[in-house]
Amino acid sequence: MCGICGMYAPGAVDRDVLQRMNDAIRHRGPDDEGFYTDERVGLGSRRLSIIDLSQGRMPIHNEDESVWVVFNGEIYNFLELRQGLEARGHRFTTHTDTEVIVHLYEEVGVGVFEKLRGMFAVALWDRKRGTLLLGRDRVGKKPLYYAWDGARLLFGSELKCMRAFPGLKLSLDFEAINYYFSYLYIPAPLSIYREVRRLPAAHYLELHAGAVQIRPYWDLRFDRVHRERDPRAYVERLRELVTDAVRCRLMSDVPLGAFLSGGVDSATVVGLMSQLSSKPVQTFSIGFDTESFDELEYARIAARAFGTDHHEEVLQPQALEWVETLVHHLDEPFGDSSALPTFMVSRMARRNVTVALSGDGGDEAFAGYESHAVHVRDERLHQRVPAPARALVGAGLRAGSWATAHPKLRRVAGAINRANRSLAERFCNVFTKQERAQLFSDEARREIGAAREEDLFAGLLGAQPFPDFLSRVLYADTKSYLTNDILVKVDRMSMANSLEVRSPLVDQHVLEFAAAIPSDLKLHDGVSKYIFKRMAEEFVPREIVYRKKHGFGVPLALWFRDELRTMLHDVLLSSDDRGARLFDRTFVERMLREHASGARDWSVQLWALLVFRLWYRAFAP
Secondary structure, rough: OOEEEEEEEEOOOOOOHHHHHHOOOOOOOEEEEEEEEOOOEEEEEEEOOOOOOOOOOOEEEEOOEEEEEEEEEEEOOHHHHHHHHHHHOOOOOOOHHHHHHHHHHHHHHHHHHOOOOOEEEEEEEEEEOEEEEEEEEEOOOOOOOOEEEEOOOOOOHHHHHHHHHOOOOOEEOOHHHHHHHHHOOOOOOOOOOOOEEOOOOEEEEEEEEEEEEEEEEEOOOOOOOOOOOOHHHHHHHHHHHHHHHHHHOOOOOOOOOOOOOOOOOHHHHHHHHHHOOOOOOOEEEEOOOOOHHHHHHHHHOOOOHHHOOEEEEEEEEHHHHHHHHHHHHHHOOOOOOOOHHHHHHHHHOOOOEEEEOOOOOHHHHHHHHHHHHHHHHHHHHHOOOOHHHHHHHHHHHHHHHHHHHHHHHHHHHHHHHHOOOOOHOOOOOOOOHHHHHHHHHHHHHHHOOOOOOOHHHHHHHOOOOOOHHHHHHHHHHHHHHHHHHHHHHHHHHOOOOEEEEOOOOHHHHHHHHHHHOOHOOOOOEEEHHHHHHHHHOOOOOOHHOOOOOOOOOOOOHHHOOOOOOHHHHHHHHOOOHHHHHHHHHHHHHHHHHHHHHHOOOHHHHHHHHHHHHHHHHHHHH
């Protein structure tokens, strides 16, 4: 696991600047650093030593030093690939997975990424061809940013690398800001800066002869549904694939453990690790002193069932003292508050291990979120009730205060209002379009212009011939929320603590098999993740498998009304930085007032605004 950076700048490669770019991501690889420079290209690498501790320094080259590579991630099939390459005459000088990439490129060129099983961000320089190649793994576990001005290309694992380059002038991307306040994240290929893009997952960038081309090399297909109807066949095959995905992620020359949240996904991963390991697995959990948010009881049940060496901490409101550290490591506005417990559990784990496995990805693959069932119900309403009738009922419910006062009528009103929107618009669940119009100042609205936040999902929902409605939703969630939120959060928060996190449930073989399972065996008779739970119940305690879904949330609503109220007001109502000019103060004051009184829970939106204002103070151009 490493951080990488570099530049293509013919006649202007500056070794000192490359050093500054590399220093900016030291936390991603505190064990070592390495560089390659010539008259056109500079490559930099920070190393967190996991495999072949003594010989794995990057950049790594081929036999005649014509191909050089820096690499962030892990290739889980590298031994198999190496055997085939050695049989074809390639000579290896290390035992690392990195060296496989160099020789595989010599054999298949840009087809190299299709052959790799794992998580990766790769930069490869072919001196003979004059080609720079950047590639990113299938679901975006490992990040890669770049800036191309038509003559010079900069790249790096984090935006810090770009900010360390003195000649790069940066400006805010207001389309990205609009997305952020719609979804809590900025989707690839955008970044918060207009001049910097993020290479999309499952894509590679090729710079050759002064031109840049970006192409996909993989996609998750839902139009190849299996016809088998016996659930037992799916359960058996899924158990084989998930076991294999866990097994290959146990490869390590350093101590290894697992996150254990108390949910079925992490418990499944830990359970399989325990079956495959010769000694107790070290597990790590974070809890809260607010009972409705605390999952430690279920994490302990799993830990006892699997005989793990269990570690846990309780997160207090004072932990928000770390919020500026989070903002620093996230690099751009990121509004998912579960970044905080992810940072804290990573910090705890790093005291004991260098690698941890997690259960991320199971909900997107197998329909585990409550929103998936809600989407299905809303779509039935959208299809069965004519639009004029929906509009009439929705207007009537909105007009009557009695409707919003009664919980059942409030749910009906919410369903009607969602059904009146397109599917793409229903994914926007932070500030609505109307609320953003009130949140932003006149200046910010002018900058945002005609940007449409629903365009992100409109493109995803029409990306392929989906066999059914739920498949469209799962594809969109995988390509957006999983890639741009969950995996970003885990990468930045773990790497902030120099911890490598591996996620078996986003293994390509698991995802491809899940996509081919009929949708009615994912969401089945009201049971979410039906096939996955049938598989997990064979060895995971039933009280974990069939408990109500519990997100990795933070009790912000309570904290913002109590211990953290003063801090929140001080930041959001401050006029000390230029960030204040982007927002309507009257609307922000209204949010704070309504939240404090309990009239409305604005905690998600207030956190997003808090993070943005802190980011603006630190990094706005």
